[in-house]
Amino acid sequence: MATTTRRLRAFKRWMKSNGFEWSDALEFVDTPEEGIAVKALCQMNEGEVVAKMPKEACLTIKTSGACDIIENACLGGYLGLAVAIMYERSLGGDSPWAGYLQLLPQQECLPLVWTLDETVKEDKTLVYEDWQENILPLLESEPSKLNPTFFGVEQYFAAKSLISSRSFEIDDYHGFGMVPLADLFNHKTGAEDVHFTALSSNDESDDDDVVDDFDEGIVDEEALAQNGAMDKTENGGVSDMEYSSVTEDYTSMLEMVMIKDVSSGVEVFNTYGILGNAALLHRYGFTEQDNTYDIVNIDLELVLQWCSSLFSDRHSRSRISLWRRLGYSSDSENSEYFEISFDGEPHIELLILLYIIFLTDDVYHKLDLSVAIAGNCHESSEKTSFLNGDNIFLDKASNMSKKTLLTKKVCDALLSLADLRESLYGLKSIEDDIEALERCSFVRDRKLYHSLVLRISERKILQKLRNYASKSCEFTNPISAGKKSKKTTKRKR
């Protein structure tokens, strides 16, 4: 049953004494099964400011009592914020954020805090190494100020899970931080009702023109990761004077603004971004059924594996190298993958790679030569390249027809890749997964539930990829499709 629990009452008292303001139309609902959600007690209208949060009351590296320790150790981004959270937790009732911290779960149920059997070992190892390299030395250098009980690896994982699922980008001065009240709104992909804003002082007087200086709200984990360790020289280069002028540049309040009308009794949602289920599970610990932004990734590694089953290693390497030189690979060679959209449509880059793999040696050599003569295509300002021989013009800027690339061989390759990707789910069929999902409880078996939603939605996308490949093949190869149906007719007789 939904109640205004004791912890919520304590939180509201804390907010009042810290200068928070919120609309009477907001109802905070706390259930043991689903945690806290925000609902509309009456009709709410687009443009209404429904909550104001003072920046100074947000828990950030700058506001935390551990600010000096964190900055002396040059810890920025999520590392610094994790120390701030662990430090304030260690103070218990003496922390200025005690009324806020008591409302937070100990940790968010992200794969990061699942057991090693349940999750990706490598992810946990990296976070463990972060702790070992950055937090452990801190304990050794500040033994009188930091109580090791609150800075263990488990506490670090817990803080990291809270940062991943609840932190916001505040401003240049504060960086990322925990924003009480703003973090009570649940997520709906691509359909938010309320928006988190940090207004600049210039915009404040202009009521009609709300400008998001720091858009998106809940932060992107990759951005946090990049900001993992503060660059000492960069920070040292900015004087206190400059910092205070940075702070003056912005108002002291953050706001939640309605961007849609919401009827009485309905939940008010924020959005944490446009995310597929894998990203939602990874960063926030949940998934959405029928998430139209869901995607499946096919790693370049998997394409290589498939390619090696048909061609020599030399062939695979040279074709991929040409594809790279044509400028179609991503910048990061370590994490190259191709997205398959919710509708089962592959990235054009994958179709181009498959097409190049199947070029005859003759055409391949001609193209290779043209690329060599033209110099480095990837660097060229025109970014125009071509597959001669077949006279197919490949231009990233122009909307090249996928149809041209979808030859019978490319379509068959897509079918094989779908099967190979599917094999990564193990021996259980999608029907087994659907049955298991029907049996499991959203509340009691949270991890299993979301893992199954993720698997099933990805496998449905792979099914759509198969349909896409089969249909495209019929479409681009009507003759062979016609021949096939003739054969079938014959057999029937």
Ligand SMILES: C[S@@+](CC[C@H](N)C(=O)[O-])C[C@H]1O[C@@H](n2cnc3c(N)ncnc32)[C@H](O)[C@@H]1O
């Ligand atoms: C910013 S908090 C939102 C408030 C949270 N419900 C609470 O109890 O404090 C983010 C967390 O809420 C939960 N959450 C948010 N949106 C959700 C959704 N659409 N479905 C399931 N859980 C959701 C997830 O556990 C997520 O990590």
